[in-house]
Amino acid sequence: MAADEGVRARLARGGLTPLDPGVAVDVLGAVSGCETVVDVDWGRFVPGATAVRASRLWDEIAPGAGMAVERAEPAGDGGLHKRLAGLSGAARRSSLMETVRGRAASVLGFTEATAVDVSKSFRDLGFDSLTAVEFRNALAAETALTLPSTLVYDYPSVEALTDELLTRLFGATEDDVPAAVAATASPAATDDPVVVVGMGCRFPGGVASPEDLWRLLADGVDAMGGFPADRGWDYIRDTGDGYARVGGFVEGAADFDAGLFGISPREALAMDPQQRLLLEVVWESLEGAGIAPLSLRGLPVGVFAGTNGQDYPALLALAGESGDGYAGTGSSGSVLSGRVSYALGLEGPAVTVDTACSSSLVAMHMAAQSLRAGE
Template sequence: LVACDAADRDALAAALATVPAEHPLTGIVHTAGVLDDGVIPELDAARIDTVLRPKADAAWNLHELTRHHHELAEFVMFSSTAGIFGGPGQGNYAAANVFLDVLAQHRQAQGLPATAVAWGMWEERSGMTAHLGDAEIARMTRAGMQSLPSTLGLALLDAATATGQALLVGTRLDLAAIRKQADTEGTGVLPLLQGLVKAPARKARGAAKAVEASSFAQQLAALPAEQAERALLDLVRTHVAAVLGHASADTIETGKAFRELGFDSLTAVEIRNRLNTATGLRLPSTLVFDYPTPEVLVDHLRSELLGLDADAATAGASVAATADADDPIAIIGMSCRFPGGVRSPQDLWQLLAEGRDAIGGVPLDRQWDLMAPPVSDDERAAAPVLQGGFVQDAGDFDPAFFGISPREAIAMDPQQRLLLETSWETFENAGINPRSLKGTPAGVFVGVNTQDYVTLLAKVPAGGEGYVASGTSGSVASGRISYTFGLEGPAVTVDTACSSSLVALHLAAHALRNGECTMALAGGVNIMATPGTFADFDKQQGLAPDGRCKAFADAADGTGWGEGAGVLLLERLSEARRLGHEVLAVVRGSAVNQDGASNGLTAPNGPSQQRVIRQALANAGLTTADVDVVEAHGT
């Protein structure tokens, strides 16, 4: 046994040089193969080289380095039916095997021994087929490719080398399945085998399908809207179930994304082919990515079949081309989570009315004591007692309610979880079914400042690694809300430190006045997953010893940190009145500025604050005499 990389010409030459003269080389069997499947647009040079190198480079090296070995009687190459029939997602693999097929013919033309056997699928899942799951095997079986028992495969190998033929195919075919695929998917994934179907019968079936497809739209148009939608939904669910190998279409959740149902780029092409044949349409291969759920796909199919405006489903909720810049912004719904057990606006009002103190110790589920670096007894005694305004049970979450897997939920920052919950509750508070807003141009504007949860994810549970980037990204905080509820207006995450939520509100109001969205969620969230903020300010001696801010007081001695989440639902006042929505408050004006090159990067500047207050009053059409309450933050 000599190990070497056969695709490395020098290494292979060195290995062949070890063959003793008294025992000359009499046979070569080349079985190497590597897969790197992907649809054509994803196959870059590197992915093609990965697959061609062990097949083509190694075979060519064997050919050139042994062509003068006169005792060589057999030169057998394991090719694949992917090069004969084609294979979904295997453009690179098909090309690699075609090279072997042609090399066998080239050698025979030169009087050299050569046999290439294009194998189908063998029963044992090992090596290149070890990764195949039941769904992939079912897909290949539906295409007419039956697995080959090893005993039969070995017998065919012996027979192949005895024929003297350069190229043979070793596989089992289900001709009935191939004919069925030709009917359900148009051309089918085994185009060269369509010749096995008698031409007159194939032509007759094709004509029948064309008539059936052309009449499909007419039949659909004759149905009441509700029945037409049901017929299309049944059609989509039936084909989705068939592609995924489900026994019944009833198991297909119509509101779930195709990706979550188990679709990949290959099954996406298969469902497109099936629906093309069933409806007579010419649908794109990106169908299930452009229309990500069965419900959304049904709307698209109905529009295409009946010649409707593509945006007809949401035309009633379209954004106004022009908006009244003087139209005030109404707050029609709200929700929140705050310290002191506050889980609703009513709870917050009660806490304020009673004057309760919501500052307390660190919740036990934070386990911050385990994160602290080792310190001496003296340092521990001198350290301040951590006090803050903490949201209890901030880690509690029901992922299934939002269609999120447990693995993804663990990788999600609790801030994203809280925003989902409070956004849902805000819609409920406004008397609006959140699911009714799917596909509408509603906006999301969220203020997020703290980004420390990612530091706790050094060891992510198996299967959750792919969710960390999206689960801890501030930009995803707003996008996840839009994705979950199907909102198609602007989705913006804002980080302007302590003013983030107010700036989000300001931007949302502008978007509504400018006609960029019909309604908007605006708010913010802050959950401290680690004690990092406390540690940083403690080093600067900036923490209040009792954890309480005493803004504008002589007793002010540092900052105190708190948490919370709050979301408002906004609408132009005229629109809220037209739709009969309860108006909880009105935002008449707002303003944002920066003090530029002032007395320090983080130092407040008095004149700049005066200017922004004057601007907000002017935008609202008010004077200082109209102001009853001022709320501010500070140390």
Template sequence: HLWANGVAVDWAPVFEGLDAQRVKLPTYAFQRQRYWPGVERVSPTPKLARRLQVESGRSLRDVVRESAAVVLGHHPDTALDTHRTFRELGFDSLTGVELRNLLQSRTGIELAGSAVFDYPTVTRLAEHLAGRAEPATPQAAADVTGDPIVLVGMACRFPGGVSDPDGLWRLVAEEADATGPFPTDRGWDLDRLQEVSATSRGGFIADVDGFDAAFFRISPREALATDPQQRLLLEVSWEALEQAGIDPGTLAGTPTGVFAGAYGSGYGDLVSREQLQGHLLTGGAGSVISGRVAYALGLEGPAVSVDTACSSSLVAMHLAAQALRTGECNLALAGGVTVMATPEMFLEFTAQNGLAEDGRCRSFADSADGTGWSEGVGVVVLERLSDARRNGHEVLAVMRSSAVNQDGASNGLTAPNGPSQQRVIRQAL
């Protein structure tokens, strides 16, 4: 007897009269014996299997956990982490289908073959089974017309040792200088840069290579292949939610949006492709800047990565507010991140004679002599005012309005156009 879907099946008639040396069996036919108390005494009819599950008093989450353990070759009582993804527990496409088959036979509820991908944890798959067993009542879309957009949480990292909004306030209030010499922890050829760059200063985040990969359930190998911009945005997004009084772990499956401004940092060119192959595509993709946050927290609202150069973070907030106003999401993370993995910006602007020699910007001042480059990451949590009041979130600011346009033709591709900028300001006002 071999076991199929948790039920004892006599396979002898199938192989009777066949030459065993010539028969190629599918691998799933030789997996270790399954044991479910009582199941071997019944036929595998869905209704009866489901009735056994109900009469036993086990919750659907217990049934999913036990089934997952057995498919992985463990004892049914093995304590699997119900919040870890099936992929992290060791499932692949084949064992995922096997788990689907076993759950169908035990509960009588039909599941898609992609169930472990669509509902990637024990808890979420159990919730889906409960929803399939008891049809959900459709919810009416919220009326969000005229509901102001408010800021209820924020977090950041900036040069000058800034690790939170209070630190940023102190930096500004004390008129401190956040610039410093080129970093020594990024493998840059500092001797060569001293010769070819018009400046040797900029604004750099400290400990940019520090990341608690285990906290976000990311392997060390994948973490090394991941752009520091993704890592920092993930950490600061978590901090912004906590600052808003929201447990990030409670947002899985909710229509929470992520809107992140970023640009290509060049990090992928610095790491070993042979050692990190398989992770570099997602580790360096611009689209994954926002997608990484959505995946790690299980968010199901819009996830949009924005690259409109210097305005990226503001455009991300504009898009987040629009999504909240139209009901595409109930909560939104918005902001941006910049990490200079390579010194190319300094070299390029030196060639254009557009770099300030002391690395400092003096906007609108007669002494301005070029740009200065700096890093940073900032995330705000946006919500409709009615939701903020209902959820008891402190309102830190009101986002009255926003507008977006493009300069169009001007004296060069990167040169600003005054009338166009005046128009977008009037439009927002």
């Protein structure tokens, strides 16, 4: 297959049909301010574009298109299952792996399945959201299984996906599970120490508690609002200059009972608002769980906090305020967890995680690991 034919085939599978150059130029000339002109098969394109993260944008552009592939039942009569059932454990896994490898190669446009490294991540192989959905559909038809659109993200290599499909088709057996995986498999927990007993939160839209958040979501409240008047911001007013005049702002971010936490007013000023809000929501979480916050002093209680980005020092400097003596602890993201531990007298692990958008999830994961390990 010639290179240009391969590109056309790849685009068509993703729902994009190359336009005739003459037609494209005419349309561009007729539409002012248009950056892209494309002939889209929405039924193919939208499921891929929303495979990992849903977007209401497509509901407006192509209503219903995102449901065409996602909710379709897989085709096929389970012939693969019958063929694999007659093989031994090792041969069964090898045969299924070649099937998965072949489908991956086909979706990516490789002529030979050997071009796909079975241990390499699908992301590194070149998969995107569109090819991920196409690959999922092909395997669903082949296996007659209902598979998620996030398949390549949940099981990120041919090897990992093969083992998952093997389990779904036949159930886990000692022969089917690789020795390395079996050796590291965790036993089923019989008394899991990880439970959620209290929550606290702050969100735009006047949300100051989990109950507020539930009401906001249940009632469909628009959390966007005008600029707050309690920050001392010299923002651009309605002068027709095109600046945004609404946003998602946390109410009461400037309010902080420093004395409750044994913090002086000067030190509170130097503290990043993230630290202040974290102290407040931790206190409220404990109270919500029926635990007196200060009763934990001296106990092996851990704090795991997720954070991402600190710009408060620059804002403090622009405001002409001085954080001398407290600037280091007040503006450092790594201090977040330690701030809570120090204020409440906790003696367990204190870990601050910054993995960008996944910070909170990673912090929760590490906290659960710490509990299970008895730390």
